[in-house]
Amino acid sequence: MPARNRRLIAVVVLVPVLAALALWAFAWPASRTAPRDLPLGVAGSPAAAAQVERQLARHEGAFEIHRYADEAAARDAIQDRSVYGAVVVTPQGPELLTASAAGPTVAQFLQQAVAQQAAAGGAQVETVDVVPTPASDPRGAVLNAAVLPLALAGIVAGAVVTLLGLRGVRAVLALLGASALVGAVAAGIAHSWLGALGGDWWAEAAVLGLSTAAVSGAVAGLAALVGPAGTGIGAALVMLLGNPFSGATSAPQMLPEPADAIGQWLPPGAGTTLLRSVSFFDGAAATGPALTLTWWAALGLGAVLLGSSLRARKTGSEPTPDRREPSAVG
Template structure:
């Protein structure tokens, strides 16, 4: 039974009930992480002699559950860990006093949080804390606003492509070609705007464009795959999954470790969160820690496109079987 065949009073009731439910879900998905933003096992390094770093570690551990402390022998090892995206920053204990190493490219919000936390912990010693930004954000976008706001447009582009393929009746190879072609163009346009024009996303242009394309393809394939399984209702399911969960759970404006559990972990398994992580890696960190998010996006793209192809193959097989059975002569008993 199609929705249009329902009695008018049932359609009115469906709208009256459905819209508040969607609004409640959207408010929960966006407001809950924002209201509960705080460090949770945030990777932070401590470097220097064990005797000198012990008081620093004790002060950090007083904020129970806030930081996951990693110990390094010296500043060089701590810098390397930051550049490999193992930690967001590190406190280096020197004879001249503590030095904080940060990476605003990994998250400007986390870099600011670390400065405040370390300055607060060192307030009693009377020694000022020197801050060094090891991997800085783009000069034209020091707060990472362009990168953060790119999540929603990419998600909407993917949802739009997946919806268009379904509503236009494209199937099989044609659908896959349309989704892939759309993703390639989305990636090129996004790279042209964010890097060539705004100069907010550095790195290799082709790697940046490829990241945007893979993210858009993962979203579009997920939506088209859901639609291939569930019909047009799958468009809504895929859109809700990507926009209402993937976008706020991505940690783009802060970091996955700043979101309440398990929102941060869920976000990294969805295309928007994986796309942001991959973009940071290829843009600022020479590809460090890029394998995980790249595999996540590839998995979504492959699964979605595979579902589209499989659904078309099953549809053709069913269509061929029906005429064949109709041509079989009736058996006389």
């Protein structure tokens, strides 16, 4: 079969396969969004808390219940990102504490679930948003929308460095410089202009830059080790798994298994979790996602240096053509 026909068949087959993979990656978690062991606090007297816990247990597998002595302890747990919300039993009736900044979708679900339980018992629930989203972005749309552009910026940076033939230290410096600029620009737009982030500007810029470096380093590192195919592998990993499994539009505990765990081990998911912690929770629970991003960036940039070293060693070990000295003329 001529090579031209083989290429035609490859395109005809591969395009539908890629489309099916993309549809599966984005549609499957979206269609299966539901709470799975979602951390939720219950505070109040032992008897009242036990009754609430039994009522919540009717949502089989939905909640992971944490007991707290009083409302103050429950509020601290929410601000520490140990739970997404808490039901506090008071003499006046049940009170629901939420944190829309941790995920507006989760806060909305908790309101519906707890209100249903209370309505069945003839009570009304007062809802208090302990850590709200900014007034300029009440639905958290900006943070959700930032995941894809940051992933694309990292992929483009890694691909451009590879296409320009930058290697070794020069490639690493280019990737770090581009990531730092992306972080500053993204923080300028999301924080300074749109007012969608509420933490320290420099910390947010650092998180956004580190997220970009994790992606760009992975793409460029794979390309340095395995060749041009590495760019496609890195881009597919980020776009087909990292982006839809990030939990940005809800929470990791709202995704089906194993998407919840996979997403948090990839840069988009870790970056989203870290940005929420830095922007709204004073850095609470930031260690895990920060280490994940750092490892991705370090391994990716290390792969860039290693690939350059291997290429230089291979080039240096290639035999040079024999050069015969001209014979002396007697």
